[in-house]
Amino acid sequence: MNTHTPAALLAALLLAAPAVGTSAADAGPVVPTPATTLRLTVTGPAPATIAPSPESTAAPAPAARTVTLHCDPAGGDHPRADAACADLDASQGRVDRESDTACVLLYDPVEVRAEGVWHGRPVSFARQYGNTCELNARTGAVFAF
Structure with a gap:
């Protein structure tokens, strides 16, 4: 009976593999950096500058914005990725x-x-804040897009 788990076998292979462009003789252990990738969505606040049309009394729905944040190195389409990653760290x-x-x-x-x-x-995080000031104070640059 095989007592090795797939995760243990994968870890052993990663540690034994030489880095790209080096030989096994001069390569140290390869330790993968844990990934950071977040999909961030902000919905609201409701648009204050658009008045309801005469045909409709319903207020317009708040717009949703979504970006992707990568860290280590900072990237994705988040406009303040460096600051957002620093806040999370x-x-x-x-x-x-x-x-x-x-x-x-x-x-x-x-x-x-x-x-x-x-x-x-x-x-997995979801929350409603009373306004953007509260959002920015409690989350820093994470949702600043």
Whole structure:
């Protein structure tokens, strides 16, 4: 009976494989860097500059924006990838954290979602904030796009 798990076999192969462009004699152990890839979505706040049409009394739905964030190295289509990755690293992968920032008590809700992995750990985060000030104070540059 084979007692080796597929993960253990893969780890042994990765550690034994030489780096590209080197021979097995001069290659040190290959330790893969855990990946960080997050799909980030911000919905809201509701557009304040668009008045409902005379035919409809419903307010327009808030627009959703989605970007991809990669870290180590920072990249993706997040406009502030370096700062977002630094914020995640500083909080050890927590998207939401405590803040001393005082925000105006204006209710203009913003919904956010983060799905993916941070340093190999699964991330699934969804929350609604009262306004963009609260969002920025609690999440830093992560949802600043």
